[in-house]
Amino acid sequence: MSINLRMAKENDMASVLEIVNYEIQNTTAIWDYDTRTLEEQLAILKEKQEKKFPFIIALKDEKIVGFGTYGSFRHKIGYRFTVEHSVYVHKDYHGNGIGSLLLKELIELARNQKLHTMIGVIDSENKGSITFHQKLGFEIVGNIKQTGYKFDRWLDSVFLQLML
Numbered sequence: 001m002s003i004n005l006r007m008a009k010e011n012d013m014a015s016v017l018e019i020v021n022y023e024i025q026n027t028t029a030i031w032d033y034d035t036r037t038l039e040e041q042l043a044i045l046k047e048k049q050e051k052k053f054p055f056i057i058a059l060k061d062e063k064i065v066g067f068g069t070y071g072s073f074r075h076k077i078g079y080r081f082t083v084e085h086s087v088y089v090h091k092d093y094h095g096n097g098i099g100s101l102l103l104k105e106l107i108e109l110a111r112n113q114k115l116h117t118m119i120g121v122i123d124s125e126n127k128g129s130i131t132f133h134q135k136l137g138f139e140i141v142g143n144i145k146q147t148g149y150k151f152d153r154w155l156d157s158v159f160l161q162l163m164l
Contacts, residue, residue: 002060003058003059003060003065003096003097003098003101004058004059004060005056005057005058005059005101005102005105006056006057006059007054007055007056007057008045008055008056008057008067010042010045012057012064013038013041013042013045014038015057015063015064016041016057016064016067017036017038017041018090019064019066019067019088019089019090019091020035020036020041020088021035021036022090022091023088024036028123028125028126028148028150028151028155029088029122029123029126029129031123031148031150031155033150047071048069048071051071051072052113053069053070053071053072053083054068054069054070054106054109055067055068055069056068056069056102056105056106056109058089058098058101058102060093060098064090065089065090065092065093065098066087066088066089066090066093066098066099066102067087067088067102068085068086068087068088068102068103068105068106069085069086069106070083070084070085070086070106070110070118071083071084072084073119081114081115081116081117082115082116082117082118082119083110083115083117083118083119084118084119084120084121085103085106085118085119085120087099087102087103087106089102099132100132100135100136103132103133103136104136106118107136107162107164110164111164115164116163116164117161117162117163117164118138118161118162118164119159119160119161120133120138120159120160120161120162121157121158121159121160122157122158122160123148123155123156123157123158124143124155124156124157124158125155125156130158130160133160133162134160136162137162138160138161138162139160139161139162140158140159140160141159141160141161142158142159143156143157143158143159144156144157144159
């Protein structure tokens, strides 16, 4: 499977929105309750671009099959060398190495920006994502119980970290 990566553009956001809204409606990968609008997704892209954070997409035969980005971990100045990332792959393309391509690219971009560490925050029930991150060198550094609530149940946050 040939996958190409590139920086996202405004006209990509409708396809990104399809991936995001599926995750919101059907999984605990995103702890939002309400689906996003195109305007909200465009604002997210604009904010990433203004802050010089990447927003990359994965393409297979010109179809957007995944995306990845990172941004501020926390907003105090002392955290400026730490970023939190997000990687999502279209539900029909899981298991094809797309997530690995996206995350490896984000790691390289973060290193090029002279960042120090990358954080992933994952629902503790998402064992596949935790294992995926560990295969790429992330270590579990914490588990915070009942930090989220979705689908009528409490969810725990697992923090994974990669020193860049």
